[in-house]
Amino acid sequence: MKAGVVTGDLAWALLQHAKANKYAIPAFNCTSSSVINSVLEAGKELNRPVMIQFSEGGAAFVAGKSLPNEKGKLQASILGAVAGAHFVRAVAxxxxxxxxxxxxxxxxxxxxxxxxxxxxxxxxxxxHGEPLFSSHMLDLSEEPDEENIAICAKYLTRMAPMKQILEMEIGITGGVEDGVDNSGAAKEKLYSTPADVFAVYTALNPISPMFTIAAAFGNVHGVYKAGNVVLKPELLEDMQVYAREQIKSTTGQDIERPLNFVFHGGSGSEKHHITTALNAGVVKMNVDTDTQWAYWEGLLKFYKAKEGYLQGQIGNPEGEDKPNKSFYDPRKWIRECESSMVKRVKESCADLASLGTPTEPICCDGIGHNCFEAFSFEFEGIQVTKACSVLASFRHCQEVEKRGSPFLKPSREALERERMMAIKYKELDIFKLDIIARELKSLDNELGLVGKEAKFLQQSAGRLKDFGDQQQILQHGSKMLDQCVQLRSHIRDVIHKCLSETQKLHIGAPAIDDPLAAGELKDGGVMAGFVYEEVDAPAHGSSKAARLRQGDEMARERRIQSGRPSTGGRPTG
Known part of the structure; x- marks a missing residue:
């Protein structure tokens, strides 16, 4: 699977692989580039996928607390979320x-x-052919179930053409999260029923299968002592069984665990509850409160360790005149916050990857290329820490294909789409070359006209007897020559563009499927080579404009005679 932001079929296939192998993708709320980098750093060190998410309040903070964020408009929240997504796309x-x-x-x-x-x-x-975000969550759990589901269906209909994933919530997660206070919610709302959840499936699945459900099973936002909250993750398995039976009775299809669940309020959860939830089809788990504390704790520990150096700009335990800039530099203490959070993120990843981990290596593209080394897993009684390396991936993928991996088909479909997009991009490059060639012809014509006008001026100047008129003509001729120089410089720039595009396409390589297009590109490359020589070389015999045209014709003749393009001593790709 590619590095960076994944969307559509690739993102969905990743969640389905998690479900099939009983692990979950950890999702971390981010409020700044520093927090984002902490999550990515932990993912890199573990070499495993992560989810970065923005709440409405967190997004507004990303944009800046001083910006207007009016009720009903939420400009700063929109700006911050979009900016955060672009930042992730840039660095991931x-x-x-x-x-x-x-x-x-x-x-x-x-x-x-x-x-x-x-x-x-x-x-x-x-x-770009894909959405900016991989997925979004609608939390309408405070509304009546019918309204909740209807609004979700409306938005999923809008998201489906982009193959975007929708997360929805049915039943209430207790506690306080980002200004939403459900601490006084009725107890029965803290536990969803199988019928509630199946109603969501019935309404959304015909629109798109790309949705997840945050069903309530007693979970609470925030941190709490063990025993203070009665989690019942076993309810998730009851919901899966109910949905399976209902689908089988109405369609005849027997789908094991048809529902994709999300675990909210994951901070402070006991590990056996996490295991039960993973086994019941949880594919994503939210972590926020614990990582907030970890980020702050990094600063707290730094302050306690360096307190004597943080009481003023000058003066510390080493001397009254000693500067403290290296201690209060924001990069110093922010990095301590990041390092502390990285450690906590890795703990969350380990919880979700080592409990109910995969029993076979993970191949993310369905063919064996660009596989990432996955989390640890048990194989024939031996704990293996690396899975599906690039060298062994092709053989593994063949084995997965024989066994019928649920991950393989959507991955192949995604690869086929990427291949088709690559062809379209190549066609776009061909189009760019055509535009460059047209621009060269236009400049060629302009240069020819300038040359004719300069020649006419030279002839006219010889017939003039008045010195003042001759000076005027010479000045005008000088301007004309300057224009010629500028045009030649512009031509060189355009030729550099043409050669650059030609090299990108590897002219003449069998990668181009269309022989006709390949032939045109070869001609374009040869033409570029001749034009390059003609611009650098002095004129001899005919005008430069004519020589440019001759260069193109000569290129074609040489290609026909030799069976391959001549570069004139210069690379054309």
Whole structure:
């Protein structure tokens, strides 16, 4: 699977692989580039995928607390979420891991924020063929179930063409999260029923299968002492059984665990509860409170260790005149915050990867290329820490294909789409070369006209007897020559572009499927070579404009005679 942000089929296939192998993708709320980098750093060190998510309040903080964020508009929240997603897209590939970008709880009153992010997704999709975010969450659990499901269906219909994943919540997660206080919620709302959850499946699945459900099983946002909250993750398995029976009775299909669950309020959860949830189809688990504390604790420990150096700009235990800049430099203490958070993120990843881990290596592209070394797993009684290395991946993928991996088909479909997009990009490059060639012809014509006018001026100047008129003609001729120089410089720039594009396409390589297009590109490359020589070489015999045209014709003749393009001593790709 590619490094960087994954969307559509690739993101969904990653979640399905987690479900099949009983692990979950950890999702961390981020409020700054520093927090984002901490999550990515931990993922890189463990070489495993992570999910970065933005809440409405966290997104507003990313943009800046001083910006207006009016009720009903939420401009700063939209701006911050979009900016955060772009930042993740910019840096994530460098960390070498797959990353899912997600937006967290969106209550009904926050729908303008949701709409703003979707508008950004649609604009990004129009330009790049994928949405900006991998997924979004609607939290309408405070509304009546019918309204909750209806609004989710409406938005999923809008998201489906982009193959975007929707997370929804049915039943209430207790506690306080980002300003949403459910601490006084009725007890029965803290536990979803199988019928509640199946109603969601019935409404959303015909629109798109790409949705997850945050069902309530007593979970609470925030941190709490063990025993203070009655978690019942076994309810998730009851919901799976109910859904399986209902689907089988109505369609005849027997789908084991058809539901994809999300575990909210994961901070402070006991590990046996996490194990039960993973076995019941949880594919994503939210972690926020614990990582907030870890980030702060890094600063706290730094202050305690360096307290004597942080009481003023000058003066510390080493001397009254000693400077303290290296201690209060924000990069110093922010890095301590990051290091502390990285450690906590790795603990969360370990919890979700080592409990109910895969029993076979993970191959993420279905063919065996670009596989990432996955988390530890048990194989024939031996604990293995690296899975599906690039060298062994092809043989493994053949084995997975024989066994019928649920991950393989969607991955292949995604690869086919990527291949088709690559062909389209190559066609776009061909189009660019055509534009460059046309620009060269236009400049060629301009240069020819300038040359004719300069020649006419020279002839006219010889016939003039008045010295003043001759000076005027010479000045005008000088301007004309300057124009020629500028045009030649412009031609060189365009030729450099042409050669650059030609080299990118590897002219003449069998990678280009269309022989006709390949032939045109070869001609273009040869033409570029001749033009390059003609611009550098002095004119001899005919005008430069004519020589440019002759260069193209000579190139074609040489190609026909020799069976391959001549570069004129210069590389053309």
């Amino acid at each position: 590939p460098a960390y070498g891991i797959p990353v899912i970008v997600h937006s967290d709880h969106c209550a009904k009153k926050l729908l303008p924020w949701f709409d703003g992010m979707l508008e950004a997704d649609e604009a990004f999709f129009k330009q």
